Amino acid sequence: MVRVRTEAKRDAILDTAAEVFKERGLEGASMSEIASRLGGSKATLYGYFPSKEDLFVHVALRVAGKQILGMYEDLEARAADDPERVLTEVGKKLLKRVLAEDATTANRLAVAHGRIGNLGRIFYDAGPGKAIEAFTRYIDAATKAGRLRADHPGAAAHHLLALLESEIAYRRRLQFDDAISASEIDQCVGRAVTVFLAAYAAPRTSDKAS
Template sequence: MRTEAKREEILEVATAVVQERGLDGASMAEIAKRLGGSKATLYGYFPSKDELFVQVGFRLVSKQVSPVLAGLRERAGNDPRDVLLELGNRLMAATTRPEALATLRFAFAQGGVSNLGRTFFDLGPRKGIDACAEYLGAATKAGRLNVPDPVVAAFQLRSLFDAEVRWRLHLGFDTSITAEQIRQVVERAVDTFLAAYGTAAAPARADHRARRPYSE
């Protein structure tokens, strides 16, 4: 009989294996060995290795992202620039980690041949978009932003955070980004977003035309 406790145990062990060996080096056989069971047990909880590994990747990222998403809506009356800068820095720090990038590439590669892409989106990105949209709507009601369609704006904000780094990191010809580079990328993204959706109380504040160290 399947139990939630056993599912969590499998995810814990699988996470440890992936962290040690990476997605390419991890195997269901090794996970089963450490659990003291069989691969059949694993497949009883997760239909495929692919789905298990996407769940593991989401687990690694969500531990860092979930806390900042959980408190977003309650900060609707705060300075939007401060809120979005913190969101962007924490989100980018989590999603540019090697295991997060590997999971994303994995989901993209498998998404066209299975339902894995939808599973990945629903587990992670959709929850982030929904939380961000709730904040943007609440901040608009509080007079801090001017966002007519919070869901669209949430997708746009997420894309702005990724804009300067997506190709380099997702295609793998850059393997890392520093905290300072993340800070600058996020600052430019937030100022661009506020130029479109800010109010007199939340203007874009900087001119970045001569400062593009990560986009060269």
């Protein structure tokens, strides 16, 4: 019974915090206002989340989590499909999610406060870790289906994620380039997938014959 109340309270905090962060942004929001709207004390709030930054990251991950799950849900089932098409589609979705304002802010906070409440691990498991897991399963299945050739699917998954993010993600995270267009994302993903397949695409039948 206590567990149910604890989870319900945590959910209520996240719901209220999401409203405040949406209205005021990270800088303008305060734990005092969140506690006031919640009808509780700051002490209760800090009992669940050790800092405003920690709370923001959890709010961002909660929102992103639903989108991330949908992004990868049918990836493994498409193992026999053309890998260029599959990876281009998921790559565009992933990069748009990575470059969203809440995601980039959460990433910076997780880096800055990663040791507080194990925030860095929480962020990794809910974000990059989910991508690595999904890509690993897909690459393993696509290798078995004869579409890719990867002796170490986990390593290949890390390579794929790094390639997808390599051209523009760090510009966004370091806050010196806000103007990243949809066409630029498409081009960057296309180049990343081309490089990945140059290393991991299975030889075509004509190539094997020659």
